[in-house]
Amino acid sequence: MPQTVHPYRDITIRFPGQVIVGKNSLFKLTGDVISGGYKSALIITISPLLNKLEPLLAQFKEAGINARVDTSIVREPSFKDFGDLLASVKHTEADVIIGIGGGSVLDVAKLIAAQIDNDQTLADITGIGLLKKRSKKLICVPTTAGTGSEASPNAILIDDADNQKKGIISPYLVPDVVIIDPTLMTSLPAEVTAATGLDALTHCLEAYTNLYAHPFIDMYALEGIRLIADNLVKAVNDGTDEDARTQLAIGSLMGGFCLGPVNTAGVHALSYPLGSLYHIAHGLSNALLLPFVMEYNIPAAPERYAAVARALGCNSSINDFETAYAGVEKIRQLIKDCGIPASLKEIDIDKNTIPQMAADAMKITRLLKNNPRPINIDDAVNIYEAAY
Numbered sequence: 001m002p003q004t005v006h007p008y009r010d011i012t013i014r015f016p017g018q019v020i021v022g023k024n025s026l027f028k029l030t031g032d033v034i035s036g037g038y039k040s041a042l043i044i045t046i047s048p049l050l051n052k053l054e055p056l057l058a059q060f061k062e063a064g065i066n067a068r069v070d071t072s073i074v075r076e077p078s079f080k081d082f083g084d085l086l087a088s089v090k091h092t093e094a095d096v097i098i099g100i101g102g103g104s105v106l107d108v109a110k111l112i113a114a115q116i117d118n119d120q121t122l123a124d125i126t127g128i129g130l131l132k133k134r135s136k137k138l139i140c141v142p143t144t145a146g147t148g149s150e151a152s153p154n155a156i157l158i159d160d161a162d163n164q165k166k167g168i169i170s171p172y173l174v175p176d177v178v179i180i181d182p183t184l185m186t187s188l189p190a191e192v193t194a195a196t197g198l199d200a201l202t203h204c205l206e207a208y209t210n211l212y213a214h215p216f217i218d219m220y221a222l223e224g225i226r227l228i229a230d231n232l233v234k235a236v237n238d239g240t241d242e243d244a245r246t247q248l249a250i251g252s253l254m255g256g257f258c259l260g261p262v263n264t265a266g267v268h269a270l271s272y273p274l275g276s277l278y279h280i281a282h283g284l285s286n287a288l289l290l291p292f293v294m295e296y297n298i299p300a301a302p303e304r305y306a307a308v309a310r311a312l313g314c315n316s317s318i319n320d321f322e323t324a325y326a327g328v329e330k331i332r333q334l335i336k337d338c339g340i341p342a343s344l345k346e347i348d349i350d351k352n353t354i355p356q357m358a359a360d361a362m363k364i365t366r367l368l369k370n371n372p373r374p375i376n377i378d379d380a381v382n383i384y385e386a387a388y
Helices: 025-035 047-062 079-089 103-115 190-208 215-237 242-259 266-278 282-300 302-311 320-338 351-361 377-387
Strands: 018-021 040-044 066-070 096-101 137-142 154-159 164-169 177-180
Touching (some): 018 025, 018 242, 025 047, 025 137, 025 177, 047 066, 047 096, 079 103, 096 103, 103 137, 103 154, 137 242, 164 266, 190 242, 190 266, 190 282, 190 302, 190 320, 215 242, 215 302, 266 351, 266 377, 282 320, 282 377, 302 320, 351 377
Parallel strands (some): 018 177, 040 066, 040 096, 137 177
16 A cells, blocks of 8 residues: 655745756855855865865955865764864854855855854754854855755764764755755766766755655655656756756755755665765765665556656656656666766675665664655665666
8 A cells, every 4th residue: 555645734845045056056156155244264175176166266265255265174074074063163263154166065065154153062962953053154165066065954973982974954054045056066077977967956856755655745846757757868968058957956955955954765765874874975885776776666656756757858658657767767877877886796885785785774764764665774675686
C-alpha cells in the first residue's frame, strides 16, 4: 500500500532577501556593499578563484572598502576547520561576510556570519533551530550548481569526535543576497559540474517525493528537475556554455529553496557515510545512490515518481509505475552521459564496510523520517549492495 504524502501541513519559508542572476553580476556586489554603508568585508573563497576576483577586489579598494580574503577551506569542513577559521577572524572588523565558492565555502561563510560575534558555541547551535541570531550582512555567490547552500538554512560540518556529518539548520543562515554569475562557473571541471549538478537534481527530486512534500515547494522542485535534466549534459560537455550554466544554476537555486521547508530524504542519509568514511565528494555520493533509492521508493510513491520522470523528459507510460521506472533509467543515462562512476565498486569502496555505512546512515534520522518508504538497517544494507 503506497504511503500517503502529507502536502498540507503548515510551512514556513525564508527566502534570500535578494537574488541577482546574470553574466558578470558578481560586480553588482560592490554597489550592494557600498549602498549598505559597509566599510569592511571578509571574503571566504578558494585559491583557484582569486584571479577572477581581482577586479572585484580592485572595486572594493577604489570604494574604500577594506577586504580580507580567506582561502583556508579546501575540503568538506570539519568542526575543527570551522573553529580554526573562526578563531583567526574573530577580531576582524568585518561588517559584511561574503562567501564565493562551492557548498563547503558557502556553508562556512554562513556560519562565520552568525558566529563571528555570537556567544553561542558550535555545540550550542548544532541541530535544528538552535542558532538564535546573526548580526552580520551575508552575501553568497555560488560557483557550482550545486549544493543550493546559497538559498538554504542549512550548513553541514563533519564532527571530528565521531566523523559524522552534522547539520546546523536555522533561518538565520539564509543569506541576505545571492548572486548567480555563470562566468564564475565556466572553468569548473566536467566531473565537478556533473557531481554538483546531480546533487542539485537530488535536492529537487527528494523534496518532491518527500513524505512531507508541499505544493508551494513542489513547483520549485519540478522546475528544478526540468532545468537540470535539460542542461546538465550540455554544461558537462561544454563548460563555456553560459546559457546551460545559468539554467543549471537556477535549477540548483530552486533545489536550495526546497532544502529548508521540506529537505531531502533517503539518498542523502545513505550518502553521508560515503563522505565521512571515504571522503567521497557529496555530489558523487548522491549520484551513486540516487537510482537505487528511487527504485526502492517507487512502490510507496508511484504517482510522485511518475511526475519526476515526466519532469526529467520521459513520456507517460501505461501506468505510473512504468513511467516512474523510466525515470530511473533516465537518471542512469544522465549519469552515464556525464561520465561519472555508476557503482560503489568503481570508486573502490570496500564491500566489507557496508554494514558500518548502514549503521551510520541510520543515525541520520532528520532525513530518514522524510523518506516516502521506511528504511531500516537491513534495507540500507540492501541498497548499498545493489549500488555496489
